[in-house]
Amino acid sequence: MHFHLTGEQAAIQDAVRGTLADKWPIEKIHAFADGDADLDRASWDALMALGLGGILLPDSGMGLLDAALACEMAGEAAAAGPLIGQLLAVAALARSDSAPARSHLNALASGETIATLVHGGSGFVPCARSADFFLIVDRDAGVRLVAAGDATIDPVKASDRTRPVSKVEIAPDAGEALFAANDAMTARLADAALVLVAADALGGGQKVTDMSVAYAKEREQFGQPIGRFQALKHQLAHMALDIEPARALVWYAAYAWDAGLADAPRAAAMAKAHLCDAYVRATRAAVAAHGGIGYTWEYGLNYWFRRAIFDRAWLGSPAHHRARAADLAGW
């Protein structure tokens, strides 16, 4: 029985956190957010240099849980780049029989090339202009790998400034088919994507909670730190209560996927719905806890606020996944 992180997993998280602290400080985020690029190459390459691209290779000795821990750190740092797409493209190619598609595997796993995730049904794709490949995961149409040249990409002014989306059009038969709609791997990849978004939301929710707590200890009014006042203390306690126990929900969903448990699809839906709602609540509460400074652009809370809006809507809303979870439970 083991249901908490190993020392090794904690060390991997520390390595990702340290790399992003170094390569993706708030000054970099500010500069990037007002620029035109949809990917910051330096911080992305640093993450790839850590080997994150290969986590979901079948022989890596790691699994979706480890991928989720990496995505959690990306969420915490509001990292740039299509990490979820990259992880899943490697997972998909490594398990596919398509020789032409598999020829791209090594370059993707090492981070030499970039893949982003296209959610079937949505035309908005994060980091599309920087991607070499689009991984389309569609429960109704299957999984495909499409080269960038086969897509039409229209940039939009994106609300999430750290993972800017573009409007992308791809012909239904473009690229290589990896898995048919009725192949079990299609659903598994779609489920894995939900768990990884939940992990991003977990990291972001934790980050804004930590920021709020730190601010409440520093900021003084009426001659004392505002965190001493019970009204704010209780709000902060509820932020923590909303995030910390939900961590185990993400762990379980990832573990269930790795272990191939029967309830893995439902656990993924529950984790996506629960964490993305919690992330929105956390970022709203964080702005409120900060007061005026939280409402400024300069302070930076808005980057996580915007990511929370993105995570909530991407790959289907909480209500959508709760409806699926209700069906999957046989209610």
Added chain:
Amino acid sequence: MDLSYGEAAEAYRAEVRAFLGSNWPPAAEVRGPGLKQFIREFRRAATEAGYLYRAIPKCYGGSEQPVDVIKAQVIREEFARARAPMEVGGNGMNMTVPTLLEKGSDEQKALFIRKTVDGEYIWGQGYSEPGSGSDLASVRTKGELSADGSKWIINGQKIWTSQGMQSTHMFMLVRTEPDAPKHDGITYLLIDLDQPGITRRPIRQMTGEEGDHTFCEFFFDNAETPVSWQVGERGQGWYVSRTTLKHERASIGSADGLGKQFSKLVELAKEVGRIDDPLVRDKLAQIEGFVLSHRYTSFRLFSCAAAGEDPGPVQLMMKLLLTETGHEMALLAQELIGDHAFVEPAGAGGRGSRGPRGPEKWLDQIMGSLGNSIAGGASNIQRNIIGERGLGLPRDLAMSGER
């Protein structure tokens, strides 16, 4: 991660299962006093085998087993599966015994632990007073030494004592040093409740519950207890009581009860024909997100305990999470029962005689969920604990005297 318990645990499970197979259940014709006797003997055998009272030394009636959370979990699961009785419950096992094991004298351990384990002594908690709730260290019930210095003479009032009508004894906090600072003037005493100086009265609850099963208030009018029944040093009672509260918290958050209650809520939605309503399905799944968070976090806490690692602030959140989720379930239940809410459930409050009960029985949970946010550390106190001990926020100035 791995949710299996491992081979050694499964071997142990087979052992426990074999024991239960030959010792439980009683034959169908065993009833009444015979059944009570059977249960007593079953518990004795289970203790002998090392399954019950594992933390209690053999000389006091326990089985004195090394700490092993996995074995303990296997025992709980197998006893639950066989519907076999485990240890006697209540304040005695949860609070008195752990406190005595940690802080009691040898005489006190010998006097009280075995009889508590046997269920002969039932303990009431004497902490709260009409003027001392969350600010527990402000207790005013007075203890004074008798002229010969052999007894404490007690005057005052205690309140909100669960199981008060059945209690034979009480552990209580009394002020013995009126001039000392608030927290240093309290002594922890044990007292026999069967004496002329003590009057007890049941308090009727909002559920309508009254009589033997409700909580009580106690009046002390020159009640007496021997000085040798004082636990820990005179004036150090506050610190002695911290042991027991810790134990109470650990026992409230850990149960599987929330998941079971949620399953019943889903059954209710089916029973009243609302399970296909998309709003009800959404709300159920929303609540289940919290139920599962609680469940998987209990796995996490268990895993940390087995590995001897500190799980961090999340352990402080379990009671509030349980309570808050209970409120959400109450609100949905209220929506689901509709007109049934007009009918008072039989045996209101969940005890006493009851006939067949329809959806109106959820009124017990709807009201009881409020009790959870008061008993065992009120929700606002839980929020303080999470904020201060968990997040490291500065203490409220009014409470800065607390330790």
